[in-house]
Amino acid sequence: MASLVQFLPLFPFFFLVSFCVSHGPFLPKAIILPVNKDPSTFQYVTQLYMGATHRAPIKLVVDLEGSFLWADCGLTSDSSSQKLVPCNSLKCSMAKPNGCTNDNKICGLKSENPFTRLAATGELAEDMFAVEFIDELKTGSVASIHQFLFSCTSSTLLQGLARGAKGMLGLGNSRIALPSQLSDTFGFQRKFAICLSSSNGAIISGESPYLSLLSHDVSRSMLYTPLISSRNGVSEEYYINVKSLKINGKKLSLNTTLLTMDGEGQGGTRISTISPFTTMKTSIYKTFVEAYERFGFSMGLTKVEPIAPFGLCFSTKLEEGLNVPSVDLVLQSEMVKWRIYESNSMVKVSDEVMCLGFLDGGANQKASIVIGGHQLEDNLLEFNLGTSMLGFTSSLSMVETSCSDFMFSKDSSPFDS
CATH class of the missing domain: 2.40.70.10 (Acid Proteases)
Incomplete structure (x- = not known):
C-alpha cells in the first residue's frame, strides 16, 4: 500500500x-x-x-x-x-x-x-x-x-x-x-x-x-438536520439527534432513551474524523449487529470468523454480485434519514473477507454513536455554525461522483501525488 x-x-x-x-x-x-x-x-x-x-x-x-x-x-x-x-x-x-x-x-x-x-x-x-x-x-x-x-x-x-x-x-x-x-x-x-x-x-x-x-451538482440531494448540544451550553463538538436505526428499512427495537442526549451531555450521535470507524455503545451495538447478521443471512451472506477490530465478517469467496443490508440513521423525521450504503458500511479486509465497519465502543462511551471516518467518506457534509444545521448527501456514488473528484486549480492540486 x-x-x-x-x-x-x-x-x-x-x-x-x-x-x-x-x-x-x-x-x-x-x-x-x-x-x-x-x-x-x-x-x-x-x-x-x-x-x-x-x-x-x-x-x-x-x-x-x-x-x-x-x-x-x-x-x-x-x-x-x-x-x-x-x-x-x-x-x-x-x-x-x-x-x-x-x-x-x-x-x-x-x-x-x-x-x-x-x-x-x-x-x-x-x-x-x-x-x-x-x-x-x-x-x-x-x-x-x-x-x-x-x-x-x-x-x-x-x-x-x-x-x-x-x-x-x-x-x-x-x-x-x-x-x-x-x-x-x-x-x-x-x-x-x-x-x-x-x-x-x-x-x-x-x-x-x-x-x-x-463533477456533478449535488446541492439538490442534500438533506438537513439540526446540530445539537447539551443543555449546559454550546458544544465545540458536532452532535446530531438520531431517533432510530433501520436495517433494510426495518426499525430496530431499541430503547430510544439510549440514543438521546441528556442534560449532562451523555448520549446523542457525534461526528468524528478521529475514529476510523463508527462506534456504538455496547447495548446499541449488540442489537445492531445481531439484526445485521440476520438480514445478511437472508440475503445470502456467509458469516466467517471475525477479524479484529471488527465483530462481524462475511465471506466474499466465489461470490459475485453480493448485496449487503443498508443502514439508515433516522433523524428528526422518517423523511430525513442518513442512508449508509455498502461502500461505507463494509470494509474489505482481504480478497475473501469483508467486515461490518461498525465497532463496539464499550458500555462507557459518552456518545451513543460516534460516526467515524469510514462512514463519512464520499459523503459531503456542510456544517453551518450560524444556523446550527448540518447538511449531508449520503454517498456521492449514488450521483456518480466522489470526494476525490473535487477540481482544484487548473495547474495542480497542492497535494499532487
Whole structure:
C-alpha cells in the first residue's frame, strides 16, 4: 500500500496575494484545503503554509472536533513573524485559556492528542498562514491570513500522528478553530464543509459555489438536520439527534432513551474524523449487529470468523454480485434519514473477507454513536455554525461522483501525488 502522499510545494503553482487586496477578481468565495488519507493510521491530513517571509509547509491531522490548531513548537519557533499572545488579553480570553505560562505573561492552552490521550500546556501564538481560495474565476489562488491564532506545544504530542504531521487542525465550534478564524478574516458565513475519501478529499470554508467544484451538482440531494448540544451550553463538538436505526428499512427495537442526549451531555450521535470507524455503545451495538447478521443471512451472506477490530465478517469467496443490508440513521423525521450504503458500511479486509465497519465502543462511551471516518467518506457534509444545521448527501456514488473528484486549480492540486 502506498505511503502517505508527499506534498509538493504550493507556491510555485499559485499566485500569492494577501487578503488586504479585498476587491477585484481575487475576492474569495471560499477557502479550500485538500485532504489526503494516511493508509497506515487512517488519519486525514492536510497542509498549510506558515510564516510571512519564509513560508514553511506544515502537515496537520484534521480533527473535526478540535478547538484550535496546535503544532510542534520546534517547527514553528523559526518563523520571524510569530508572536506569543499575552495573558489577560482579548485574544487570550477568546481562546478559553488554561492559565498562563512563562512567569504568568503568556496565554496558556491545553493541547491534547486524541489518539494517545497525551496532553500538554502550550503557548498561544499568532502568525501568518497561507491557504488556497476559490475566486470568481474558480481558479486556485492563495491568501494570507494575518495573526492566525494557534497553540505552540510540545513535540511529545506528535506520537501516534501520521508520518510527517507536525500537529492537528481543529474544526470545532470554537472562537479560534479554523472555521471561525476564516470567517472573521474573510467575512463570509460561519460554515464549512468536509468531503473525505480513501484518497483525496477537501475541507471548504465559505460560500456554496464550492459545490461547482464537484463533477456533478449535488446541492439538490442534500438533506438537513439540526446540530445539537447539551443543555449546559454550546458544544465545540458536532452532535446530531438520531431517533432510530433501520436495517433494510426495518426499525430496530431499541430503547430510544439510549440514543438521546441528556442534560449532562451523555448520549446523542457525534461526528468524528478521529475514529476510523463508527462506534456504538455496547447495548446499541449488540442489537445492531445481531439484526445485521440476520438480514445478511437472508440475503445470502456467509458469516466467517471475525477479524479484529471488527465483530462481524462475511465471506466474499466465489461470490459475485453480493448485496449487503443498508443502514439508515433516522433523524428528526422518517423523511430525513442518513442512508449508509455498502461502500461505507463494509470494509474489505482481504480478497475473501469483508467486515461490518461498525465497532463496539464499550458500555462507557459518552456518545451513543460516534460516526467515524469510514462512514463519512464520499459523503459531503456542510456544517453551518450560524444556523446550527448540518447538511449531508449520503454517498456521492449514488450521483456518480466522489470526494476525490473535487477540481482544484487548473495547474495542480497542492497535494499532487
